[in-house]
Structures are given as C-alpha cells and as structure tokens.
C-alpha cells in the first residue's frame with residue numbers, strides 16, 4: 498500500500514506486543530491504527546470533546562475505537578477494495594476530525610489524521626464527488642467574484658438552495674457563509690511602531706477563511722499588534738497563500754502539500770530571521786504545527802512548527818514574559834466563549850482564558866461543549882445536517898439559549914457559522930474583543 502502521509506513516527510508502535518494486533522497491510526499507517534488498546538474509554542460521555550459522533554448516536558462503531566475495529570478488518574483483508582466497505586465508509590464520514598481522540602484517548606489515537614490517509618486511499622479508486630471538489634477547491638473558488646454572487650443568490654432563493662441539494666448534496670436548510678464584499682485588511686507590511694519602543698517583528702498569516710469571509714478579524718488583529726508596538730508583516734492576501742486545509746480534509750494530500758510548500762517558501766525569509774508567525778483560524782494555524790509534520794515537508798516544516806502561534810497564545814506568552822504593553826478594559830461586558838475543537842486538542846484554551854482574564858471588567862464563561870457540529874463543511878452536507886444540529890444541541894446551543902443577550906466569542910470559522918445559523922448573536926473573534934478593549938487606545942500611526 499502506497500501511503501500518502503508520513504507515518505514513520507509509528508514505526509516502532511506495538512512492535513513486540515503480542516496483543517497489538519497490527520493489521521497485515523498498511524505498514525506504519527496500520528501501526529498508527531493499532532495503537533488503540535480497545536479500552537472503550539471513548540464510549541464514555543465525559544467532559545471534553547471525544548467523540549461527537551458517538552455522543553449523539555450511542556453507536557460503538559461511531560467511536561474512535563469502533564472505527565479502529567472496522568479499519569483493522571479492512572487492512573487485514575489485504576484488498577484496497579475493503580476500504581470501500583459501506584459500514585467503514587459511513588463510520589469514517591461521520592468522524593468530524595475534531596482531534597478529540599488525539600488528546601483524550603489514553604493511547605492518543607489520531608483518527609483525524611487516519612481519516613485523511615483513509616480518504617486519500619479511497620480516492621485512488623473513486624473519483625472525488627462534485628461536492629468534495631467544491632469544498633477542497635474553495636480557496637480558489639473564492640477568488641472569483643462570481644462565487645460571492647452565487648452564494649448570495651443561493652441564500653436568498655429557496656429554489657436555488659433546493660437545486661444545490663439535489664445536484665451537490667449541500668443542505669438546503671443550511672445558510673452558506675457569505676464572502677465579504679471586499680478584502681479590506683492591510684496587504685502591505687505595517688512597519689509603524691506606535692508604542693515608540695524597541696519591539697519584535699511578527700508575521701500575521703491571514704488564512705483563507707478570515708481573508709474572504711471575516712476580513713474585519715484580520716484587521717483587528719493587525720491593528721492590535723501594531724498598537725502594541727510590534728512591526729507586523731501581513732501575509733496571505735495579495736500572495737494568495739493558503740495552508741491547504743481544505744485539500745487535506747478531503748484527502749487531496751498532493752494538493753495540500755503543494756499549498757503547504759508555497760506557504761513554507763513565503764515564510765522562509767521571516768523564519769530565517771527568527772520572526773514568529775501569528776494566526777487566527779485554529780484549524781488552519783494549528784495544522785502548521787500538526788498536519789505539516791506528517792506531509793513529508795522536510796526540516797523546514799519542523800522549523801515552522803516551532804515558530805507558529807495563535808494570536809491568543811502569542812499575547813499570553815508576551816504577557817508572561819512581561820513584554821505585552823497594553824492594558825485591556827471592558828467594564829460590564831459579559832461573553833460566552835466557545836472553543837474550536839483544535840484549540841482544545843492542543844490545550845490552547847488556557848491561553849484564551851489567560852488573555853480574557855487580563856481584560857479588566859470582563860465577565861466571561863467558557864462553554865463546556867464538544868464539537869459545534871459544523872466541523873468545516875460537515876454541517877452543510879444534506880445527509881449530515883441533522884446530526885450536525887444534534888451535536889450543537891448537546892451543549893453549545895442550550896448554553897447560548899440560556900443567555901440570549903450575551904455576546905459570543907468563537908475563533909473558529911465553522912463554529913461561527915454554526916452559531917450564526919442557529920440564530921444566536923453573531924460571534925466575534927478574540928482579536929475583535931481585544932482590539933475594542935484596549936484601554937489606552939492609540940490611534941493608528
């Protein structure tokens with residue numbers, strides 16, 4: 498079996514363990530699957546994220562351990578066609594790649610990564626559906642003005658939404674995210690140092706989603722960093738750079754790798770002089786620390802992984818080092834905070850909490866929830882729409898419903914979409930909350 502991802506870190510997993518039950522085909526990929534010890538801990542409904550599909554169905558085959566069993570059977574058969582088994586395909590399609598198992602399973606089964614390899618294997622024999630292609634090529638499609646017009650029309654005319662469901666399986670009930678009319682975030686390096694102090698230079702990588710759908714988020718982040726005195730190099734807009742997340746999620750590893758290499762090349766001059774890379778969308782930015790290390794990108798990816806931070810992680814670390822010069826103030830403001838699954842998977846909610854705690858007068862509550870259910874495009878797919886809503890109804894929607902007037906913070910693009918589509922207050926990114934909360938507000942230089 499030709500593998501698409503680098504599974505060499507599992508090379509010695511289960512070796513010499515008579516009970517490891519490593520499948521006959523699949524090499525190191527099979528060893529990554531076989532790290533599951535069948536403890537069935539993933540069938541407990543506890544705090545945390547694992548496992549959204551099991552939580553709503555109670556079906557053991559839709560837990561990480563259940564998927565492992567199905568995959569082992571397929572890999573033991575030695576036939577590529579076994580990967581197309583209906584029960585396996587259904588179980589994998591209901592994995593929302595939340596990485597809950599990677600963090601919470603006692604043996605760190607990384608089903609999100611396993612699913613990417615599984616899809617890549619599957620696509621060798623089966624052409625991608627039109628819907629898969631739309632999701633995967635979204636960064637390209639968003640460059641065409643026609644795409645925005647189409648999305649707007651589709652959201653306004655029911656017959657178009659119904660046609661979209663019939664032709665592509667895009668749920669007619671779900672509102673599609675609408676691209677912003679213009680991309681107003683700054684394209685050029687911001688070299689001003691308005692705090693008048695000697696500070697670092699940082700790179701703000703503006704991902705596809707914030708660039709096209711929420712440019713105000715990128716703008717707030719750039720202004721915030723600039724006001725704090727950093728020299729900000731904004732990357733991602735004119736350069737048409739993308740992390741490759743949409744390709745990766747759909748098992749198009751070669752295309753994801755191509756995007757990753759372009760991004761790595763563009764970041765190289767910054768990394769060479771030791772600049773940190775700061776980003777906004779958890780699923781994009783954290784892939785630079787995680788998936789990139791599995792995509793055969795060489796030493797450059799390892800170097801990048803050590804220099805990438807989410808905005809809140811950057812601010813928290815600067816606060817700890819007593820280098821963050823600004824005070825935040827938001828007297829009387831209460832916010833409910835929903836963390837993206839990938840933020841939770843890397844423990845980045847600690848940084849959210851630390852930074853929000855530093856905002857004087859802010860009353861905030863982290864919602865104890867699993868996946869919001871949107872999970873990229875999962876909640877926009879006709880056959881997954883109901884399940885996606887059920888995931889949101891587990892904890893997130895009830896928490897928001899209990900406080901209908903309270904402002905909402907969510908950094909994930911798809912989480913924002915799910916919350917807004919649910920009829921709740923439009924969520925803000927922490928960058929927007931913090932920029933508004935700069936107590937000693939300085940005007941842009």
Ligand code: SF4
Pocket residue numbers: 532533534535536537538539540561562565598602603604605606
């Ligand atoms: S996936 Fe993890 S938690 Fe679930 S059975 Fe396997 S080892 Fe246990």
Ligand code: SF4
Pocket residue numbers: 546547548549550560561564591592593594595596597598599608609
């Ligand atoms: S990635 Fe998430 S949905 Fe998929 S098996 Fe793991 S916990 Fe379940």
